[in-house]
Amino acid sequence: MTSYLCAIGTATPTHRIAQAQIASFMAAALQFDAAATRKLQALYRVSGIEQRHSVLADYARTNGEFEFFPNTPDLEPFPTVGQRLGIYREHALPLSVEAALDCLAQLPEATPATITHLITVSCTGMYAPGLDIELVKALGLQPNVQRTCVNFMGCYAAFNALKLADAFCRADADAQVLIVCTELCTLHFQKSPDDDHLVSNALFSDGSAAALVQARPASQGPSLALEAFHCALEPDGHDDMAWHINDFGFEMTLSSYVPKLIQRGIRQLTERLLQNLPVQLADIHSFAIHPGGRKILETIEQELGISRHDNRFAYKVLREYGNMSSATVLFVLRELMQNLTPADAGAPVLSFAFGPGLTLEAMLLQVCYQPVAANASQPARQTEAAHQPLAY
Structure with a gap:
């Protein structure tokens, strides 16, 4: 039996920020001199990225206007894990719901009532009762929907979710599996001049994607x-x-x-x-x-x-x-x-x-x-x- 990826919905936070603006934020946060700032700006220019999305508006602002980071020259006291995961809990659910509804709207034969399995994926936040249970309530899924969480596996985790969905559909011809991958990477900005952190800060962004997998192709x-x-x-x-x-x-x-x-x-x-x-x-x-x-x-x-x-x-x-x-x-x-x-x-x-x-x-x-x-x-x-x- 073959399983099919039939629809994909996406959602991004409202804050869409130009790569050059983020570079300016990073240079100021790291208190770089003119030479280091030019190098950082060059890294951002050659990244292949023109814009990114974030749940934090601060990356498009200057010191004195921040809502999440402290309005101090060195951003101290730097936000803790608890503060960052508080923002994750606030934003992960609405972003996930938006992606899931976008996905389900593309497939007339799939509705919240017909979803048999829910797989949530994230490596940028966690809590319990978690995003999976909140999605069941927010989307109106059946309370007996089978839930699986794929956590902290990084960029390849959607593949593991697709493998799980494939196995569910091969075992049950009536299975309809909703996968929701939600990542708020920009919560984890590190104020460090180390090369690894400079590269990470130049690449990662926030977004959610939902996919529907079932044991038959989409009807059209x-x-x-x-x-x-x-x-x-x-x-x-x-x-x-x-x-x-x-x-x-x-x-x-x-x-x-x-x-x-x-x-x-x-x-x-x-x-x-x-x-x-x-x-x-x-x-x-x-x-x-x-x-x-x-x-x-x-x-x-x-x-x-x-x-x-x-x-x-x-x-x-x-x-x-x-x-x-x-x-x-x-x-x-x-x-x-x-x-x-x-x-x-x-x-x-x-x-x-x-x-x-x-x-x-x-x-x-x-x-x-x-x-x-x-x-x-x-x-x-x-x-x-x-x-x-x-x-x-």
Whole structure:
């Protein structure tokens, strides 16, 4: 039995801030001199990011106007973990509800009453009773909906949620699984001149994405069949990408060596994913790659021989949203799905994400496209040609 990714909804905070504005905030917060400020601004210019979203308006403001950070030259006393997670509790639910409703609105056959499983994903905040229970109440899901939380796994966590959804749907043909990935990365700004923190502060942003997975394609329009997954570890990168809870927020380690580690493992990851499938890399022209950073995207293109155009959806998300951790690859998949046409039916799609460990995740999907019914109130009749599963 095949499961299908049928709809993806997204939501971002109202504060949309230009990358240059954030660079000015960071330089002031770090009390950089003119030379260090120029270097920091150059880092932000070459990031491939034009704007990011945050639940905090402070990143677009100057000292004296802050609402969350102290209005002192050095931002002291620096906000604690408890203060940051208080903001997470305030904003995570409404953002998640917005993404979930956007997702459900795209699929007429899915309603809050029909959802059988809820999977919440986050590495930027946690509490109990948690976001999963609050979503059940806010969305009006059935109280017996089966809930699973995927926490603190970083940027590749959406892949684990999709694997869980796939397993649920293979076990139950009536399953409808709602995945909600919500990340408020900007709560965890670290006031440190260390290179790892400078890079993290230049990339991460806030957003939420919700996905609906079920055991049949959407009644009309595009769906993505979940055909195969493969996971690998690069143990040499154990300390190059990490995520730790400390007294003043969650601290991200993201070294400049990460693209080299991904370059070393990405081809073997792809070969292992495809080795039992009737698909070769040369057959794939659609990609949904987690934009962990511009250099990571360029490294993968070089190693796999794909073009920037092939990878355009990742660049668009990076440019407009930055890196939203686990939600980001779903934003990329949404961009891809919005650009599919009936002519793409049967085409393979290759997706990647990366995270602490160093973990490398790969997923192969296949486009399924159901014609739009003449009468929009009636589901389109499913045709045999809509999806022919890949032979294992």
